[in-house]
Amino acid sequence: MTMGYWVYILRCADGSLYTGTAADVDKRAAVHNRGKGAKYTRSRLPVEVVYREACPDKGTALRREYAIKQLRRQDKLALIADYQGKLGSCMKKAAxxxxxxxxxxxxQAACEALGPEQVVITDHAYAKAEELAGKLGCTAVQDNGEALRQAEYVFLCVKPQVMEGVVKALVPALREKPDTVLVTIAAGIQIATLRGWLGDCSPAILRIMPNTPAAIGMGMLALTGEPEAKEEHYQAVEAILAKAGRVERLTEGQIDAFSAVAGCGPAFVYPFIEALADGAVKVGLPRQQAMVYAAQMVLGSAAMVLESGKHPGQLKDEVCSPGGSTIAGVAALEARAFRSAAIEAVEAAYHKTVDLGKV
Ligand SMILES: NC(=O)c1ccc[n+]([C@@H]2O[C@H](COP(=O)([O-])OP(=O)(O)OC[C@H]3O[C@@H](n4cnc5c(N)ncnc54)[C@H](OP(=O)(O)O)[C@@H]3O)[C@@H](O)[C@H]2O)c1
Structure with missing residues (x-):
């Protein structure tokens, strides 16, 4: 199931409550906070998101928004209190x-979502963990088992090659804490494989697939789990991932395809930006400016696709005037099979991901 849309409630500076829907609640809240959201929030800044509810699609979100808008204020406050209580109780600490x-x-996303006091970290190189903890205000510990003992949710963020050893070494600590939720981020390692390494321990396991723009809060992240994983586990992890970017729930069978486009994709886009800048340098712009203009153009074009909801082909048509310069450029790309190259890049990345997962 993809989780495309959210209903949210904002508490405005005057204490009033505003209900809305969005694909990305944090981004929408930022728009409200700039005074560019709904008319209602324009004179009531700042606003704070106090309630979020994931819906499978936009239509469901709009119906849910309408239902919440019909509630009396005291019932809305009860809904918010219930949500915040659940959030607080389901995500106590993350390692x-x-x-x-x-x-x-x-x-970094977890420190923002939960507060740094709720986050404990370890690394093979303790000095690395200690340095990051010092920067973010969270706690570094020396031992992986000790980190697990301190937290309810344990994110496994090591390379796939060392994952088996790391997971097997956690078994004694997991026996003491069977309610632990493991969250793996390793590319290509299936939940069933991880479960096989755990022997008789059976913690809930979720799997996520992030991409590198998550480092600046602009990631595209997928979340999947076994059918028996609880909704509260998903919501707790989503609350963290939302600080790293946009999050969608997928089936595990979709993760490799997701990984090929969203995980590997940044490496397809960077050479495109570089090449566009090369073109601009060739026709006379200084390198640094060319790079900024190309990157900002890609960022803006991506935002147009997401925010307008228009098909990219339609947006392309809207830029191309008859006999103009843009269609001349589009034709040059087509002559070099640009779109085929992009399709093949995703396909090649997909097949390689599937192969690596078999090893
Ligand atoms: N980077 C991406 O774009 C991306 C995207 C999607 C998923 N992922 C997944 O994210 C995971 C981490 O990738 P990464 O790029 O972040 O790798 P990374 O930079 O090498 O980070 C892994 C860290 O884990 C540490 N480590 C190794 N063994 C450990 C142990 N036994 N206990 C505690 N820490 C240990 C490593 O320390 P040493 O360096 O000292 O060994 C290193 O600091 C991988 O499974 C990868 O598949 C990455």
Whole structure:
């Protein structure tokens, strides 16, 4: 199931409550906070998100928004209190094993979502964990088992090659804490494989697939789990991941395809930006400016696709005037099979991911 849309409630500066829907609640809240959201919130800044509810699609979210808007204020406050109580009780503490590139990005998101006092981290190189903890205000410990003992949710952020050893070494601590929820971020390692390493321990397991823009809160992240994983586990992990970017729930069978487009995708886009800048340099712009203009253009174009809801082909058509310069550029890309190359890049990445998962 994809979780495309959210209903949210904002508490405005005057204490009033505003209900809305959005694909990305934090982004929408930022728009309200700039005075560019609904008319209602414009004179009631600042606003704070006090309630979020994931819906499978936009239509469901709109119906739920309408239902919440019909509630009396005291019932809305009860809904909010219930939600915040659940959030507080379902996510007490998170541990991160591995404070490298991706672990570091998620640790930062967890510190924002839960408060640094709720986050404990470890790394093979303790000095690395200690340095990051010093920067973010969370706690570094030396031993993976000790991190697990201190937390309800344990994020496994080591490389796939060392995951088996790390997971097996956690078994004694897991026996003492069977309610632990493990969250793996390793590419290509299926939940069933991880479960096989745990022997007679049977913690709930979730699997996430982040991408590198998560480091600046602009990631695209997928979340999956076994059918028996509880809703509260998903929601607790989503609350963290939401600080790292946009989150969708997928089936595990979709993760490799997701990984090929969203995980590997940044490496397809960076050379595109670089090449566009090369073109601009060739026709006379200084390198630094060319790079900024190309990158900002890609960022803006991506935002147009997401925010307008229009098909990219339609947006392309809207830029191309008859006999103009843009269609001349589009034709040059087509002559070099640009779109086929992009399709093949995702397909090649997908097949390689599937192969790596078999090893
Ligand atoms: N980077 C991405 O774009 C991306 C995207 C999706 C998923 N992932 C997944 O994220 C995971 C981490 O990748 P990464 O790029 O963040 O790797 P990374 O930068 O190498 O981070 C892994 C960290 O774990 C530490 N570590 C190794 N063995 C450990 C142990 N026994 N106990 C505690 N810490 C240990 C490593 O320390 P040492 O360096 O000292 O060994 C390193 O600091 C991988 O499973 C990868 O598949 C990454």
């Amino acid at each position: 991160f094993i591995g404070a490298g590139n991706m672990g570091g990005a998620l640790i």
